[in-house]
Amino acid sequence: MVALKIVIPVILLTLLIGLITIIIERKRGKTRRGYGMFGGAVCPQCGYPYARHWWAPNLGTVKYDRCPNCGKWSRVPRASADELARAEAAFFGEEGELPAQELSEEEKLRKRLEESRYEDV
Numbered sequence: 001m002v003a004l005k006i007v008i009p010v011i012l013l014t015l016l017i018g019l020i021t022i023i024i025e026r027k028r029g030k031t032r033r034g035y036g037m038f039g040g041a042v043c044p045q046c047g048y049p050y051a052r053h054w055w056a057p058n059l060g061t062v063k064y065d066r067c068p069n070c071g072k073w074s075r076v077p078r079a080s081a082d083e084l085a086r087a088e089a090a091f092f093g094e095e096g097e098l099p100a101q102e103l104s105e106e107e108k109l110r111k112r113l114e115e116s117r118y119e120d121v
């Protein structure tokens with residue numbers, strides 16, 4: 001199982017980088033939602049802020065991603081925390097509850113990892 005020996009460290013490294021990214025983004029503390037390790041994007045069609053999908057193909061510095069709100073495909077660069085916060089305010093209002101972000105496979109995995117940390121203590 002040579003393949004596993006390569007795949008497992010890569011997955012662990014990916015998760016680690018993802019966690020570090022999340023910690024950094026939390027510290028910035030500007031956005032009210034999490035956007036995952038691929039960063040958030042603001043839909044150029046409807047202005048909806050969303051987490052970029054892991055499966056969206058990269059085109060240089062932008063991703064070709066599908067907006068979960070309007071369903072349109074567009075080339076989206078990684079939006080800055082400022083841009084995302086502005087889009088959140090424009091889309092959901094300044095205050096109040098934000099609709100829950102759909103969890104990506106990545107985040108589900110990370111959540112499971114985090115929960116399992118306490119199981120065998």
Ligand SMILES: [Zn+2]
Nearest residue numbers: 043046067070
């Ligand atoms: Zn949209």
